[in-house]
Amino acid sequence: MTCDPEIIAEAILSSSGFARVGITMPDPDMRERAARDMAQTIAARLDRPPPSHDARQITLPL
Template sequence: MERIERQALSAILLAAPGWARVGLTVPDERMRERAADSLAATIIEKLEGSSPADVNQLSLPL
């Protein structure tokens, strides 16, 4: 396992969805678990270099 620099990890966490970052602080245990899972998925995606397209993202005509 590689060691990741603190600045890189900070950038990845800031790139995570806002609801997930805030979700870690809510009193609801299920929401905290979902938020933690989303943050973990974001970290893994960024470290592996894979970022699947969001099916909910509307495409802009060029």
Template sequence: MTDSLHLPADPALLSEALLNAPAWARVGLTMPDERMRAKAATELANTIVERLTGYPDVPDPDQLSMF
């Protein structure tokens, strides 16, 4: 069983997170390619978690490490 993350259910915060998500991820949800939709959904979910908690959920694998 996985631990669930309890985030505040504030529609204004969720709206802000969605509107500030990368444009490619918002558009990506409408793509016919299933893999692109999955990547877009993951990016949107990560953006929402980061905005609501202040912490990134998962490091971006494309980001270069500073260490």
């Protein structure tokens, strides 16, 4: 398992809205549920890193 900050940042941004908003709530139970939800998203993303660049694929200009 790699701990690349880019992968973690992407996982945080792709986590559910509940998780991203819930960790800011004053209710400790809500914060804990949201933190667990976000942690699951991050852990799943770390288990499945994004595919690496395939050198055989042509890069298209934008």
